[in-house]
Amino acid sequence: MGYDVVTGIGSPNGQALIDALAGTGTAGGFSLSASPTSVTVAQGGSGTSTITSTTTGGFSDPVTLSASGQPGGVTVSFNPTSITGTGTSTMTMDVGSATVPGTYTITVTGTSGSTTATTTVSLTVTGPTGSFTLAASPKTITITRGGLGRVNLATTATGGFSSSINLTASGQGANVLVRFKPSTIPAPGTGHAAMQIKVAANATTGTRTITVTGTGGGVTKTVTVRLTIN
Incomplete structure (x- = not known):
């Protein structure tokens, strides 16, 4: 026999009682990772990194990807732009010919409702060798x-x-x-x-x-x- 929280009738089950009092079970979530984590691109070129979303606890909502921290002249795109469940997206970094050489940390953020996760990719921009x-x-x-x-x-x-x-x-x-x-x-x-x-x-x-x-x-x-x- 189950246990009714309101009436107190029945035999309580420890975990079931905790879930009932909390109003829900495990919500699940996701994490992000990048491979490779470091990419070197010459001015005027492009590079890629694979972004992987790994879900836990049955999480299955779409995760939308975005990037921040890239320098001027660098355009970051994702294909696909969102991941549902455990999956991958290709992150492409297009480096303009006028981008200042140096090493930059690009933060990739995955957003699903109020849940977010991040990972980083180190982008090194080099000048032309000529x-x-x-x-x-x-x-x-x-x-x-x-x-x-x-x-x-x-x-x-x-x-x-x-x-x-x-x-x-x-x-x-x-x-x-x-x-x-x-x-x-x-x-x-x-x-x-x-x-x-x-x-x-x-x-x-x-x-x-x-x-x-x-x-x-x-x-x-x-x-x-x-x-x-x-």
Whole structure:
């Protein structure tokens, strides 16, 4: 026989009595988590993290997702925008090209009625690495033994590249001296240099390929010059 709280009739059951006095049983709830919790995105790019909602106690109401704490120039979206029951949503962070580089904590909030839960994603925005081009003119040159020749080199920085560029040569072979003036293009990396080629009188005649290498800012570029010795 049950127990009537109002009349006091019946045999009380401990947990049932507690639930009756409280007016309800376990309400349930949910929690949020993110994977990965840290995302690195270059300016102008995008990154994602999977947001998981885990329910407890039979909770089954829709949970609407929102984000806060993202810097200017970063747009955060969720697909889907809400999760019902235990499930996932893809969080996309679109980073504008003018977003200030740095590390930011984005708070993801799940809301269902008066119930909320949060998780965080660390977003690191990096600047563009950039690159440079390396060109030679002329790309073929003929020099008589005992003579001199010159090739003009040009470097052009692109995509935000900003570094000095060191020039070296290989493949010229014995009795051929290669010098660069200057040997280093100063930052930000756009400039010109002369490659001087001195061929000794006893150099072997024939054709060889000189590889010019430019290195700077973690970027390496090469260009080849075809040298014919008469």
